[in-house]
Amino acid sequence: MKLNNLATFLLVVPLALASAVPKERKQTYNGYKTYKIATHNNPAEVRAKIAKFAAIPFNTRDDVHLDVAVPPEEIAAFEALGLETTVLSEDLGADIAEEGPLVAYESPVGVQAIPSLTWFNNYHAYADHITFFNDLQAAFPTQSEIFTVGKSFQGRDIFGIHIWGSGGKGSKPAIYFHGTVHAREWISAKVVEYLTYNLLTQYTNDTAVKAIRDAYDFYILPVVNPDGFVYSQTTTRLWRKNRQTRSGSTCVGTDINRNWPYKWELTGGASTDRCSETYKGLAAGDTPENQALVAFTQKLKNGKGIKFYVDWHSYGQYILLPYGYDCNARASNHAAQNTLAKNLAAEIQKSYGTRFTYGPSCSTLYKTTGSAPDYLTDVGGATYAWTIELRPTSSSSNGFVLPATQILPASIEQWNGLKYLLANI
Ligand SMILES: [Zn+2]
Structure with a gap:
């Protein structure tokens, strides 16, 4: 040996x-x-x-x-x-x-300097993700601000960036993104950061970007499971859940995306086994991460409302519409959602030929209870609330581990898709 x-x-x-x-x-x-x-x-x-x-x-x-x-x-x-x-x-x-080593990030030199696009050539440690986001925000101080929604189980801030357009801060309906609720899905943080980067840097030189920026307020949280993300970088690359301990069990972690307080009590879409990858928790919303996200979601709902929510995941290349909890349930605007998802898949494919499958979450992939898009749709009042499962395909050999050379293409195809999507909702 x-x-x-x-x-x-x-x-x-x-x-x-x-x-x-x-x-x-x-x-x-x-x-x-x-x-x-x-x-x-x-x-x-x-x-x-x-x-x-x-x-x-x-x-x-x-x-x-x-x-x-x-x-x-x-x-x-x-x-x-x-x-x-x-x-x-x-x-x-x-x-x-x-997948490459975690490369050290260097802040750009100069006042309001924009971080380099080389950020998207490699994966980085969690601390660098925070610095990168702060640097990006600092380059556009009159159009954006960093916010936190609460703390993780281990006390890390769950942070995001709020970006607004010509109407001023908080004047428009929300476009709302979560990334990396599942720790090992590293590409989701990168893609969300690329979308953020372009929303900020392209505002003055792309009229299509100006139009969507002026129509919506963006609330983007790249890593909503920071404890799990750190653990996947330092210890167990394929870690999925948060790092919450519970008395009476040696198994660590709850699946934050099976813990949302909506249809949580149903069976068959999550696990009650504390050791399972899809452990739902002892009660709806009993993870600190979920409580923070629920409170922030309610704030957006009670503000200008939520137009579009995406929970960014990997892998499998899917665009998943409501619902997860019941394979026969459909959103009231399902026909419009399905057409939009079909057109988004076509738009994504134009960049590199990458094919995404679309359809209702339960019937297309599997049943989920206590998941974010179901909550966002029926409780959060979002017009659209989707899960997007990024590269690679479901038959890939490496699944959650996407080579660093694919970070940019995986991001560019989503950016092109997003520009189409937000111009057509
Ligand atoms: Zn996931």
């Missing part, structure tokens, strides 16, 4: 305890092989067979297939199970290496 494999071996835990990794050392995933396992509508049987392995499940919709990363020392035993598998990647560690 090679030394790096030995280190990995020492960190492995049974599947059921995957959320309770006690070590704070960084997990490398070197030699982890990733598989797509066919489940034939019986994922429980497959999950039971692999329960003794330290396999890490990737996807949450598992009726057709369950994607897992298997540590090197367990590959032989795993393959001996004879499951119906396809190899997605020979080495998850190599995929993560392709």
